[in-house]
Amino acid sequence: MKTTLDELQTFITIVDTGSISAAAEELNQTPSGISRTLARLEKKLRVTLLRRTTRKLDLTSEGERFLQSSRDVIQALENAEEAVGSKNAPSGLLRIDSASPFIIHSVAPYLSDFHKLYPDVQVELFSSERNIDLIENRIDVAIRIGELADSSLHAVSLGQSRRRVLASPEYLKSYGTPKNVDDLQNHVLIGFTDPRHLNYWPLKYNGTSRYPIKPKFSASSGETILQLVRNGVGIACLGDFMTIPDRESGDLVQILPGAAVDQKEQIHAIYYKNAQLSQRADVFIKFLKSKLKNAL
Incomplete structure (x- = not known):
């Protein structure tokens, strides 16, 4: 294997954050270190993954294909770790996205109870008034109100x-x-x-x-x-x-x-079909569904 997991994660983070400097901040490294990792990866693969301009970074066609494969590799590793540790309490970072009213009225009031049940789960909340790309924004679970149009998503009904x-x-x-x-x-x-x-x-x-x-x-x-x-x-x-x-x-x-x-508008928790639902995401969806059962 030519590449390392660190190189894959660095490449994914550069794309998701939009710049080398932002990726460096996210990964707690220096921009020069991130640039060297990217250059080393491209040298190993003998392709250009990202076009560099003064304003932004653009994926090449090779970069687009390699990005999806890289995500699949990282997801497979996370799934394997989840499977091995499934007997342990849920832990790790859980990123949740929804429109701000739902976050304020139907998620935030219950997070104290969720923390008492799962103290090792870290929760990051994001408020998007419009639908966003879950993978690009590294969202584990999104909550959507109304009709769902994207067939690539798994959906769990939370109520109406x-x-x-x-x-x-x-x-x-x-x-x-x-x-x-x-x-x-x-x-x-x-x-x-x-x-x-x-x-x-x-x-x-x-x-x-x-x-x-x-x-x-x-x-x-x-x-x-x-x-x-x-x-x-x-x-x-x-x-x-x-x-x-x-x-x-x-x-x-x-x-x-x-x-x-x-x-009545349907309320769903959604996630991508090509990603196995992590243990922490699974317990959160079940927890929120039980809370909303008597609150809607």
Whole structure:
């Protein structure tokens, strides 16, 4: 075997971080040391893996093929280590990605309990409002709400969350309560900049079950929209997973319940099919599913 595992890991880290200096910081080495490792690897393989420019590094076609093979080798080694140590308690780093509202309302509240059960697992949380490449960003488990389009992903159902049209009592006191769906045209509506389908609210309208809104205010994050609704800015449509406490306390009120359609969004934990689920990821998914069973 020409290459070493350290060389493979260095190459993968350069690609994932986007630069030699970032890879050096990630691996706690010097940039010159990282450059020497890359040059040694390319010399062994007799190919150029990365094109170097003043602004960025680009994979060559040989580099793209070697990158996937390198990931497979590292993953196979991790799987072997997991299999040998499967009788031991889960340990190591677990990287989790989801939209910020789900992290805030449905993951963070339970991490203390998770730590008590699995104290040797380190957790890193990432908040992405859009879908990201799990491998490129080295994410072990991502949590997605809504339809899944990528067939290369394994998915484990965590439950489902209903969407409701809500406002604060302060807003309703100032602007009045809509009597029917058409009344919404005279109110301040808050929507999403992306994805656009969330600006079709689950309300019976003109023989359909979707009401297209024209938002006065828009935001990319559901958490931002939640704060706007709490502050009496306007009316919005949000998932139960992030609004149950506000509705139970009366801080938010459901609007037009008689016209509401029981639309529920699926919630999944996802990971790539070509990667065996690690022990720590497996216990986290099972743990979170048990917690959300009574919280959604």
